[in-house]
Amino acid sequence: MMKWAEVRELYPNKFIKFEVLDYNTIDNKRHVNDIAIIKVINDGKEAMKEFSLCKEGQFVYSTKNEQIAIEVVKYIGIRRSS
Template sequence: MKWEEVRKLYPEQFVKFEIVESHIQDDKEFIDEVAIIKAIADGKEAMKEFINCKPGQLVYSTKHEKLVVQLVKHVGIRRSV
């Protein structure tokens, strides 16, 4: 399902979904197609669902026109003991 369709079906709500198709450009992932898992009524429940997401799943608000995720590389600091 395209993000525009999701926004029409679930206006001003959080939704939990699985990424079906996406592409990466620079340091952003543009999600093209999703499979809805469930609609979420409030922010507290959305945070609980976000914490329990499996790889490839996200919780996002439909108030956003575009579905873009900023990719962050984790850089660790090492020291010798």
């Protein structure tokens, strides 16, 4: 379990694939408190590949960002008319 500030200090200018362990929701945004690092990624191309492989609760984020704030989007779905 790590804080984002610690991750940014250890891995400057990298992408991090991580799992969210703890967060607070404020105004439809999840402000992440604690994460578990899955993988450190060196370039944007690899980051996009890893992003496409993320499971629920996993994200890829750049350490250039001071905080992690993820917008919560409700899934509405598509209805089929009969």
